[in-house]
Amino acid sequence: MITLTDVAKRAHVSTMTVSRVLHHPEQVSEEIRLSVQKAISELGYKPSRVGQALSKQRQFVIQFLILEDVKKVDPYYAKLLLYIADFLRNEGYTLEINHDATYHASQVDGTFVSGARKSDLKMLTELPYPIVSYGKVGQEIPYVDIDNAKGTFMITKYLISVGYQNIIYIGLNLKEDFSLERKKGYETAIIENKRKAHIFMINNDEHEAAALVNQLDLKEKTAIVSATDRIAIGVLQRIQECGIADVGVTGFDGVFISQFSLHKLTTVEQPLKEIARTMVEMMLKLINKENVKSTLIKPRIIIGETTRKQKVIR
Amino acid sequence: MITLTDVAKRAHVSTMTVSRVLHHPEQVSEEIRLSVQKAISELGYKPSRVGQALSKQRQFVIQFLILEDVKKVDPYYAKLLLYIADFLRNEGYTLEINHDATYHASQVDGTFVSGARKSDLKMLTELPYPIVSYGKVGQEIPYVDIDNAKGTFMITKYLISVGYQNIIYIGLNLKEDFSLERKKGYETAIIENKRKAHIFMINNDEHEAAALVNQLDLKEKTAIVSATDRIAIGVLQRIQECGIADVGVTGFDGVFISQFSLHKLTTVEQPLKEIARTMVEMMLKLINKENVKSTLIKPRIIIGETTRKQKVIR
DNA sequence: ATGAAAGCGCTAACAT
DNA sequence: ATGTTAGCGCTTTCAT
Numbered sequence: 001m002i003t004l005t006d007v008a009k010r011a012h013v014s015t016m017t018v019s020r021v022l023h024h025p026e027q028v029s030e031e032i033r034l035s036v037q038k039a040i041s042e043l044g045y046k047p048s049r050v051g052q053a054l055s056k057q058r059q060f061v062i063q064f065l066i067l068e069d070v071k072k073v074d075p076y077y078a079k080l081l082l083y084i085a086d087f088l089r090n091e092g093y094t095l096e097i098n099h100d101a102t103y104h105a106s107q108v109d110g111t112f113v114s115g116a117r118k119s120d121l122k123m124l125t126e127l128p129y130p131i132v133s134y135g136k137v138g139q140e141i142p143y144v145d146i147d148n149a150k151g152t153f154m155i156t157k158y159l160i161s162v163g164y165q166n167i168i169y170i171g172l173n174l175k176e177d178f179s180l181e182r183k184k185g186y187e188t189a190i191i192e193n194k195r196k197a198h199i200f201m202i203n204n205d206e207h208e209a210a211a212l213v214n215q216l217d218l219k220e221k222t223a224i225v226s227a228t229d230r231i232a233i234g235v236l237q238r239i240q241e242c243g244i245a246d247v248g249v250t251g252f253d254g255v256f257i258s259q260f261s262l263h264k265l266t267t268v269e270q271p272l273k274e275i276a277r278t279m280v281e282m283m284l285k286l287i288n289k290e291n292v293k294s295t296l297i298k299p300r301i302i303i304g305e306t307t308r309k310q311k312v313i314r
Numbered sequence: 315m316i317t318l319t320d321v322a323k324r325a326h327v328s329t330m331t332v333s334r335v336l337h338h339p340e341q342v343s344e345e346i347r348l349s350v351q352k353a354i355s356e357l358g359y360k361p362s363r364v365g366q367a368l369s370k371q372r373q374f375v376i377q378f379l380i381l382e383d384v385k386k387v388d389p390y391y392a393k394l395l396l397y398i399a400d401f402l403r404n405e406g407y408t409l410e411i412n413h414d415a416t417y418h419a420s421q422v423d424g425t426f427v428s429g430a431r432k433s434d435l436k437m438l439t440e441l442p443y444p445i446v447s448y449g450k451v452g453q454e455i456p457y458v459d460i461d462n463a464k465g466t467f468m469i470t471k472y473l474i475s476v477g478y479q480n481i482i483y484i485g486l487n488l489k490e491d492f493s494l495e496r497k498k499g500y501e502t503a504i505i506e507n508k509r510k511a512h513i514f515m516i517n518n519d520e521h522e523a524a525a526l527v528n529q530l531d532l533k534e535k536t537a538i539v540s541a542t543d544r545i546a547i548g549v550l551q552r553i554q555e556c557g558i559a560d561v562g563v564t565g566f567d568g569v570f571i572s573q574f575s576l577h578k579l580t581t582v583e584q585p586l587k588e589i590a591r592t593m594v595e596m597m598l599k600l601i602n603k604e605n606v607k608s609t610l611i612k613p614r615i616i617i618g619e620t621t622r623k624q625k626v627i628r
Numbered sequence: 629a630t631g632a633a634a635g636c637g638c639t640a641a642c643a644t
Numbered sequence: 645a646t647g648t649t650a651g652c653g654c655t656t657t658c659a660t
Contacts, residue, residue, distance in 0.1 A: 001371075046421075048421065049373075049421050050364055050367045050368050050373065050421070051368065053364045054364050054365065054368055057315075059363075059364065061410075064411075066396060070393055070396045070397060070400075073392045073393055073396060074392070075389030075390070075392060076389070076392075077392040078387045078388070078389060078390075078391040078392040078395070079384055079385075079387055081392070081395070081411055082380060082384045082387060082411070082413045083384060085411045085412060085413050086384075086413055086414060089412070089413075089414065094410050094412075094420070095410065095411045095412075096375075096408050096409065096410050096411075097395055097396070097399045097409045097410075097411055098399060098403070098408075098409075099396045099399050099400055099403075100400060100403065106408070107360070107362065107363050107364070240555070241554070
């Protein structure tokens, strides 16, 4: 391995001069600077992360702590991780993946966390470094999340705008924040437009969704707002089987699932790249002891082929 | 931060004695060992990764280098990453995620790579540390892969065993190894059972698959072996729409996609946990300068609801 | 503008 | 069985 000392010898200067060339080049005379830079590139010198970490007492490593069970990991996490890794790298940080919930002792400069629940709050607040959560856990922990209420609000409003008369919501039978928010978004849009709310709550299961559709006696000009893509897929398949005409179906999340269907699903997209960017920005601020505010990312609705197309709201 | 020195002072010994208690406890008298262990736990001492890395000249970090574009990342990568992270952690290693293909300069003890192509071979073989690839790139690089030929072979044989007379293969129009292997597995099973091969090659697109089905004039007792779940989804939806009876459909990969359908797809599963375990084992051997052999993992076929069920082959 | 010295946390090699 | 020394690569502090 090429070290600072190697470069220093080659350039006939001290290691400090080399270090200065790298970090405070303005403090070094041009002549020496050039010859040091030459030595660096000739030798192919790369600073050792370990050496820097030791003397700076910083690791330049951020961990992503996934608290879900492996089997339940959402498919789009891979994308989120990669986006985060990319953004971090631009800032000179590295991303370390950790999974086991008992493993918080890792020596890092900060932690991203996903899948955290209220019961994790104590453990998380006790960590000796900054945390940013993907998804709200509690006010104590800065988070980034999609604006769930806005998502269902936007998509419901869209359905109304393209002429659906009757709009049904199939929600998630869960007491988590995101589930309540999604329901609220639908209700707000319904009230604003003086329609009648029709709400059903089920588990996140395509078969339950299909079974529910069977009992609904759907008419034309009806649209179904689903709280997740998975519910939407069940609804959609049942509707197609029955051959009911002009019934709109929408989902929520829509990163992979909605692609695996002949008819592209109208859905609320998780803007993963923006979520990643925001999470990284917040982390860097926290590391610099700056204050941050939890952020809701504005969702984007994707108009697919499972709803009418007339005009598009933004 | 609590250091070795803190522990040493507390236990009234030298730092080396503390280090020995941690790494070679048999070399330390029981009396001292106990008092050092007491000091360690009272202070909550955790060895510094950086300090160890510096003196051992090792990082205890493995990177996973994903060479695909973010947008094309397979959904099941998240699972693979987590499994690998878990296995590595048991061995005292940490998993670092890197994505940008130009970023191979990372200081790590080894690299896992996925999505590598022939054109990456040169770069990969020049890396100064061990590599294990997920998926075959060339003989130069140790890899772990699912036994693609065996997968299609097994599933074709299964279809024959449950009584399908006519078995069609819809393959991927790609010259990559895995695509050729999957086709070969089908052909081998067909020849062994003295059936007639019917092969079509298309892109990995559900619409192309559906369009192909339209031209096929399918009869009863026919089954379609698809090279990917995505193709299978297209086939399946088209068949359901047409209401053709007793036509079997199978896929390949089947980690997430096959779950998002009312009718669970019969498919060849990527045994991700075993792939992860094998990749980690190989990496550790390589780090220890032992020889390794590239490994094909035996696939498992999942019998879903898109094929007849009579008896199960293993 | 440049350099020397000390220290970050740890361990291998060498004493005792 | 235990301790001392030196060194891993780098940066901060304090000379010069």
